[in-house]
Amino acid sequence: NDEIERSRILELGGTVDWCGQVDRLGQPVEHTGVYRINGNLALSRSIGDRSERPWVSSEVEIKLQTIEDDVDSFVLLATDGLFDVMTSQEVVSFVHQVLDSTPTEHQDESRRNIAKAVTEEALRRGSGDNVTVLVIWLHGEVKDTT
Numbered sequence: 001n002d003e004i005e006r007s008r009i010l011e012l013g014g015t016v017d018w019c020g021q022v023d024r025l026g027q028p029v030e031h032t033g034v035y036r037i038n039g040n041l042a043l044s045r046s047i048g049d050r051s052e053r054p055w056v057s058s059e060v061e062i063k064l065q066t067i068e069d070d071v072d073s074f075v076l077l078a079t080d081g082l083f084d085v086m087t088s089q090e091v092v093s094f095v096h097q098v099l100d101s102t103p104t105e106h107q108d109e110s111r112r113n114i115a116k117a118v119t120e121e122a123l124r125r126g127s128g129d130n131v132t133v134l135v136i137w138l139h140g141e142v143k144d145t146t
Contacts, residue, residue, distance in 0.1 A: 001035055005044045014038050014055030034084050042080040042129070067138060075136040081129030082122045094121055095135070111137055 006016050019042075020033010028035075034042040037055050047058045076091060086094070098117055102110040110117075115133040122131045 002044070006035075008057075009037060009044060009055045012054050031087060034080075042084055069139075073138055075138065076118070077134045077136070078118070079130055079132045081127045081131035082118065082133060084129055085122050085125040085127045091118060094118060111135075 009016055015038050017036050017039045018028040018033060019036050019039070021029040023029055036042050037044055037052055041049060041052055041056055044056055045059070045061055046052075046056050049056050074095065076095070078091075082091065095114055095118065098114060099107065099110055115135045118133045118135070119131045122133075
């Protein structure tokens with residue numbers, strides 16, 4: 001859904017296909033599917049996946065993001081299998097929901113196991129792709145949010 005990436009892929013002779021529901025005009029219905037390169041990968045930057053070269057590039061895209069200490073508590077990195085079934089906001093909300101429902105004395109354990117919980121949630125929601133999740137906590141101590 002990134003126009004610059006779409007243009008790069010199309011110029012190289014690849015396709016960007018919507019794999020999801022469409023409305024009666026044939027337009028993609030948001031949050032019901034994903035765009036796939038040549039009907040295969042749901043991302044355009046990857047290491048590996050030689051069969052999709054040159055359309056899928058291993059050249060990194062770097063963005064600077066300001067971390068707000070009072071707002072941001074973690075960084076989550078994941079494979080496309082997670083984002084096939086959850087939006088970024090749904091993942092963040094899920095992590096907060098798990099932590100908010102965990103008693104304070106078990107917060108450290110929940111934080112240690114949150115990547116597994118997110119992975120299992122993606123599989124429960126029907127991801128048919130591999131799902132790998134890494135969570136980097138920005139603050140060492142567990143804060144009481146009550």
